[in-house]
Amino acid sequence: MKSSTLWGAADMGTALPRARVAIAGLGGIGSHCAVFLARCGVGAFHLVDFDVVDTSNLHRQHYFTEDVGKLKTQALAKQLQRINPDVCLTLDTLRVSPENVAALFAHDALVCEAFDDPAAKALLVNAVLQNNPHSRVVATSGMAGLAPANNVCTRGVGRRLWVCGDGVSGVAPDMPLFAPRVALCAAHQAHQVLRLILEED
Amino acid sequence: MLVLVNGMEREDACGLTLAQFIAQEGFDSARVACELNGEIVARAHYGDCLLAEAGRLEIVHFVGGG
Numbered sequence: 001m002k003s004s005t006l007w008g009a010a011d012m013g014t015a016l017p018r019a020r021v022a023i024a025g026l027g028g029i030g031s032h033c034a035v036f037l038a039r040c041g042v043g044a045f046h047l048v049d050f051d052v053v054d055t056s057n058l059h060r061q062h063y064f065t066e067d068v069g070k071l072k073t074q075a076l077a078k079q080l081q082r083i084n085p086d087v088c089l090t091l092d093t094l095r096v097s098p099e100n101v102a103a104l105f106a107h108d109a110l111v112c113e114a115f116d117d118p119a120a121k122a123l124l125v126n127a128v129l130q131n132n133p134h135s136r137v138v139a140t141s142g143m144a145g146l147a148p149a150n151n152v153c154t155r156g157v158g159r160r161l162w163v164c165g166d167g168v169s170g171v172a173p174d175m176p177l178f179a180p181r182v183a184l185c186a187a188h189q190a191h192q193v194l195r196l197i198l199e200e201d
Numbered sequence: 202m203l204v205l206v207n208g209m210e211r212e213d214a215c216g217l218t219l220a221q222f223i224a225q226e227g228f229d230s231a232r233v234a235c236e237l238n239g240e241i242v243a244r245a246h247y248g249d250c251l252l253a254e255a256g257r258l259e260i261v262h263f264v265g266g267g
Binding site: 028119167 | 229234262264
């Protein structure tokens with residue numbers, strides 16, 4: 001028998017290895033959320049981002065100096081495979097637009113919104129909820145600055161949308177993004193996804 | 202004449218269109234997601250969606266960062 005210190009999400013049956021999670025935006029939120037969920041044994045990911053890793057990302061995003069210049073989809077895919085060699089990955093290296101958003105996430109039952117631009121956040125959430133009646137979305141809003149960590153929460157909005165964050169702390173020159181509070185928000189998001197996969201919510 | 206907005210009773214929302222309410226709150230309609238009585242409201246319908254007595258509006262105004 002295993003020591004209790006080794007018990008983890010892998011002991012939760014087949015729901016996690018069978019789950020597929022879309023991550024839209026692979027910055028500070030999306031990279032951390034994907035890593036958390038891969039460690040929990042989520043079996044498949046749909047990773048979407050148009051960008052490459054920049055040195056200016058390393059202060060809060062889950063990448064390393066050797067990733068600089070690489071596509072975020074490719075760099076994060078490599079990390080997830082190092083955590084779980086059996087992970088199934090679908091990569092879309094493109095910018096999400098009003099024209100492609102519906103088709104892009106048409107086969108995703110669980111979508112994590114992890115963009116940094118507020119209009120892009122709204123675009124994705126509205127499009128998925130309108131076009132995909134069975135999908136559920138876990139979004140993020142408000143993780144910048146140094147307001148108390150406990151202000152970051154997960155709010156259920158209706159039946160198919162959850163929003164993680166404090167709701168008000170937008171990024172600004174006097175309110176930058178710090179790795180701990182961003183990762184905290186990403187942990188809220190990953191936790192809510194786990195609750196949905198394991199039918200706790 | 203009350204509308205429930207994010208679970209709070211609001212007297213200043215009843216009779217407004219959703220577009221008018223978004224403007225009143227100082228929100229940018231390109232940065233919101235709205236659910237009225239359990240249904241997501243498409244942005245194209247904010248102008249003709251009326252907030253009626255006893256309506257339940259959930260509104261998320263997204264801020265930047267990720």
